Amino acid sequence: MKITFPAMGHMNIAVKSLLSGLKLDVVPPPPISKRTFELGIKNSPEFACLPLKINVGNFIEAMEQGADTIVMVGGWGPCRFGYYAQVERDILEGLGYHFKMIVLEAPDSRLPDLADQVRNLGENVSLGEAIKAIRFAWHKLSAIERLERRLDYVLPRAWEKSQAEMLYDRAIADIDAAENWEQVRDLARHAEQALGALPLSKETPLKIGLVGEIYTLLEPAANYDICRLIGRMGVEVCRSIYLTDWLNDHLLGGLVKKSVRRHLRQYTYPYLNHWVGGHGWETVGNAVQFARMKCDGVIQVGPLTCMPEIVAQSILPSISAREGIPAMTLWFDELSATAGLVTRLEAFVDMIQRKKLVNYEQVKEA
Numbered sequence: 568m569k570i571t572f573p574a575m576g577h578m579n580i581a582v583k584s585l586l587s588g589l590k591l592d593v594v595p596p597p598p599i600s601k602r603t604f605e606l607g608i609k610n611s612p613e614f615a616c617l618p619l620k621i622n623v624g625n626f627i628e629a630m631e632q633g634a635d636t637i638v639m640v641g642g643w644g645p646c647r648f649g650y651y652a653q654v655e656r657d658i659l660e661g662l663g664y665h666f667k668m669i670v671l672e673a674p675d676s677r678l679p680d681l682a683d684q685v686r687n688l689g690e691n692v693s694l695g696e697a698i699k700a701i702r703f704a705w706h707k708l709s710a711i712e713r714l715e716r717r718l719d720y721v722l723p724r725a726w727e728k729s730q731a732e733m734l735y736d737r738a739i740a741d742i743d744a745a746e747n748w749e750q751v752r753d754l755a756r757h758a759e760q761a762l763g764a765l766p767l768s769k770e771t772p773l774k775i776g777l778v779g780e781i782y783t784l785l786e787p788a789a790n791y792d793i794c795r796l797i798g799r800m801g802v803e804v805c806r807s808i809y810l811t812d813w814l815n816d817h818l819l820g821g822l823v824k825k826s827v828r829r830h831l832r833q834y835t836y837p838y839l840n841h842w843v844g845g846h847g848w849e850t851v852g853n854a855v856q857f858a859r860m861k862c863d864g865v866i867q868v869g870p871l872t873c874m875p876e877i878v879a880q881s882i883l884p885s886i887s888a889r890e891g892i893p894a895m896t897l898w899f900d901e902l903s904a905t906a907g908l909v910t911r912l913e914a915f916v917d918m919i920q921r922k923k924l925v926n927y928e929q930v931k932e933a
């Protein structure tokens with residue numbers, strides 16, 4: 568069995584490590600490229616969400632490299648995610664591919680059920696080996712996220728931005744290749760120290776909270792690397808989703824660390840009091856939270872036609888007016904382009920900079 572999976576940011580590194588730990592022959596999806604987009608777009612329904620199209624491109628490219636099994640997560644609720652695995656299977660079978668699809672009914676399922684599903688993936692592993700593989704994958708992901716937070720802090724302040732990006736990229740590649748716990752820990756520690764040693768500007772940068780649909784937030788190819796684009800403009804990004812938080816809340820019952828989702832209730836009221844599928848509810852809660860954390864602006868991202876994010880978008884003007892935070896929504900599809908995105912980001916940053924200056928002048932005069 569040669570197993571592959573859908574790409575989603577640094578989740579790839581963790582899933583690859585987990586599946587290898589389960590003694591499976593892993594064929595990771597090749598890095599998302601123009602060709603991945605083209606394959607996905609050509610073979611998916613036009614109105615499907617962008618993540619589904621990218622998944623289809625991932626699977627075709629992985630099967631070209633010999634994969635014969637796909638592992639995919641299932642889902643339920645009011646948006647289209649619950650149909651993803653079935654639609655993708657139909658598309659690929661229609662194209663003539665022969666493969667097995669394993670659907671993990673993961674989100675919000677019971678922990679023992681999930682552990683069983685993961686163990687059943689490995690053909691010759693004991694429960695102990697499966698737990699060891701899960702813990703090592705988690706360790707890699709946690710190390711990567713610590714570096715991500717560090718880069719988000721350093722990039723807007725660094726005089727040598729390309730140096731910061733290079734240190735980070737090299738560390739991520741090394742962590743991906745690391746084979747044991749100590750290597751991962753040491754690589755992350757050295758990279759954090761190297762990033763911390765870069766000369767930084769003393770000025771406090773503007774801060775923008777990034778909220779929205781999880782795939783668009785976590786996959787740089789789907790958001791045109793928006794975190795770096797913002798960081799290079801000298802603005803600090805505050806991310807609303809980290810994969811370990813999502814896994815902890817949705818798969819691990821909040822047992823590994825403090826739940827970030829539970830405390831969102833205090834922010835969503837009175838704006839949105841029920842779940843609308845996807846990350847719509849979280850987008851509203853996180854936008855309010857960023858406003859109260861005194862971020863200078865909030866940007867919502869999502870794939871074009873994403874229903875839960877459309878609901879959240881309709882609530883953002885109320886949040887913006889009542890909480891006093893400028894907000895902008897960016898939709899992504901296959902026709903998006905970096906140049907247009909940069910222009911919109913620059914205009915937004917310019918606007919929040921002026922707003923801050925006006926507020927400062929008013930406080931000075933009072």
Ligand code: SF4
Binds near residue numbers: 616876
């Ligand atoms: S959350 Fe949005 S992008 Fe994801 S499946 Fe649902 S509608 Fe599509």
